[in-house]
Amino acid sequence: MAHEHKLAIFRGRLKFKSNTQKIWGVLIFLTLVTAVEVILGITKPYILTHKYFIGMKLLNWIFIILTLVKAYYIAWDFMHLRDEKSSLRRAIVWTPIFLVCYLIFILLFEADYIYTVYKDGFVKWNF
Amino acid sequence: MDTSVTPAAEENVWGGGNKPLGASYGKMMMWFFIVSDALTFSGFLAAYGFSRFKFIETWPIADEVFTHVPFFHGNYPMYYVAFMTFILIMSSVTMVLAVDAGHHMKKSKVVLYMFLTIIGGAIFVGSQAWEWATFIKGDYGALETKGGRILQFVNADTGERAALGDFAASIPDVRQEHLEQNGVWYYGDESSLPSYSLNEVVEGFKSNSNILIRTELLTDEQEKTLLTREESLEKIKDARIVVEGANLVRNEYGSRLFADFFFFITGFHGFHVFSGVVINIIIFFNVILGTYERRGHYEMVEKVGLYWHFVDLVWVFVFTFFYLV
Numbered sequence: 468m469a470h471e472h473k474l475a476i477f478r479g480r481l482k483f484k485s486n487t488q489k490i491w492g493v494l495i496f497l498t499l500v501t502a503v504e505v506i507l508g509i510t511k512p513y514i515l516t517h518k519y520f521i522g523m524k525l526l527n528w529i530f531i532i533l534t535l536v537k538a539y540y541i542a543w544d545f546m547h548l549r550d551e552k553s554s555l556r557r558a559i560v561w562t563p564i565f566l567v568c569y570l571i572f573i574l575l576f577e578a579d580y581i582y583t584v585y586k587d588g589f590v591k592w593n594f
Numbered sequence: 595m596d597t598s599v600t601p602a603a604e605e606n607v608w609g610g611g612n613k614p615l616g617a618s619y620g621k622m623m624m625w626f627f628i629v630s631d632a633l634t635f636s637g638f639l640a641a642y643g644f645s646r647f648k649f650i651e652t653w654p655i656a657d658e659v660f661t662h663v664p665f666f667h668g669n670y671p672m673y674y675v676a677f678m679t680f681i682l683i684m685s686s687v688t689m690v691l692a693v694d695a696g697h698h699m700k701k702s703k704v705v706l707y708m709f710l711t712i713i714g715g716a717i718f719v720g721s722q723a724w725e726w727a728t729f730i731k732g733d734y735g736a737l738e739t740k741g742g743r744i745l746q747f748v749n750a751d752t753g754e755r756a757a758l759g760d761f762a763a764s765i766p767d768v769r770q771e772h773l774e775q776n777g778v779w780y781y782g783d784e785s786s787l788p789s790y791s792l793n794e795v796v797e798g799f800k801s802n803s804n805i806l807i808r809t810e811l812l813t814d815e816q817e818k819t820l821l822t823r824e825e826s827l828e829k830i831k832d833a834r835i836v837v838e839g840a841n842l843v844r845n846e847y848g849s850r851l852f853a854d855f856f857f858f859i860t861g862f863h864g865f866h867v868f869s870g871v872v873i874n875i876i877i878f879f880n881v882i883l884g885t886y887e888r889r890g891h892y893e894m895v896e897k898v899g900l901y902w903h904f905v906d907l908v909w910v911f912v913f914t915f916f917y918l919v
Binding site: 486487490491494497498501502504505508509516527530531533534537538541542544545546547551552554555558559562563566567570571574575577578579581582585586591592593594 | 616617628629633636641644645646647648649651672673676680683684686687691739740741810811816832896899900903904906911913917918
């Protein structure tokens with residue numbers, strides 16, 4: 468049975484003795500990240516909600532980045548992508564990333580345009 | 595590792611024995627499905643983002659909508675969803691442990707961990723049903739203007755939201771709910787009469803000087819705009835319908851699309867969790883019956899595990915975009 472697992476996470480900084488240990492380690496990490504998200508979501512620090520970066524609040528950027536971090540560890544360690552061949556991994560990961568980035572780009576720009584039409588154009592909708 | 599139940603004689607390149615990219619046929623197909631399903635969910639979430647950017651100034655604030663925890667009264671934003679997220683991640687962990695036990699051919703451990711995974715999934719689906727029920731029932735009630743916008747009420751003394759029942763006047767009304775026994779009526783603007791008629795709410799509002807109106811519009815502080823008493827009295831003239839709770843047409847929380855996307859995306863995800871639980875149960879019984887023990891490997895557990903983790907993965911995104919951002 469060819470089931471050798473790569474047991475190091477955080478780019479090799481944290482090594483586990485067995486696969487089971489690694490699973491629990493990843494669980495602790497994911498729980499921490501979720502806890503941070505919930506705490507930030509409830510407290511909503513003033514600095515993060517009033518600073519904008521590329522049209523979005525800093526707080527929302529943090530949420531999205533933390534989500535991608537969680538997604539990475541779920542896919543890499545729970546779905547064993549870390550142990551698959553890199554060709555399979557790339558085919559699975561980059562195809563959706565490319566398509567989703569494209570979709571988000573066109574949809575959000577279009578939505579922002581419609582927002583300005585509603586705001587500045589001769590359309591009355593908020594009454 | 596043997597990847598197929600077919601006899602070894604057929605395990606040649608053209609007989610399905612080939613493993614491109616080092617993954618067996620079944621695992622590869624599961625990955626194909628997951629990638630296409632991920633694109634479906636991305637499409638939904640991107641559409642949600644589209645509607646949200648379009649109505650960026652009037653979108654409901656999730657913290658003010660999802661504030662309930664079962665068996666507790668009061669205002670607890672997000673705690674319950676965080677709990678649901680944790681349950682789902684936890685069931686993902688038991689799933690990986692089941693897969694790991696399968697690699698070591700430990701049948702009893704696979705059974706235990708699969709069982710725990712099913713329990714976790716059931717708790718999650720149940721929580722989601724409860725979340726839906728709370729959302730549909732609503733808590734404060736609101737008025738809808740002729741432009742389809744939602745007007746909510748705030749108690750000026752406490753600064754907290756006021757429910758319609760707190761101030762609505764009681765005016766005897768001759769209007770009755772239409773029942774099917776009295777004939778079929780296809781004009782479906784309302785499914786049932788709201789607890790208070792528009793007239794009762796408006797009159798009650800006029801006689802209670804401490805009630806103010808809150809519009810959908812967000813201020814610079816990312817809070818809903820609170821009108822003064824004079825502005826409120828002017829604004830309530832636009833009101834046309836009493837809205838309680840949520841359905842696919844209108845909801846008391848604000849933008850109509852908000853409830854539509856909530857039902858559609860969390861519903862689609864909930865259906866994935868439900869089907870995941872059903873598939874898990876089937877595999878669970880197969881494990882108990884010893885099917886995979888005889889087959890010589892537990893790859894089926896690994897495949898259903900991939901699906902289960904994918905459901906967890908999607909929830910991580912739904913959680914972020916619906917409840918946090």
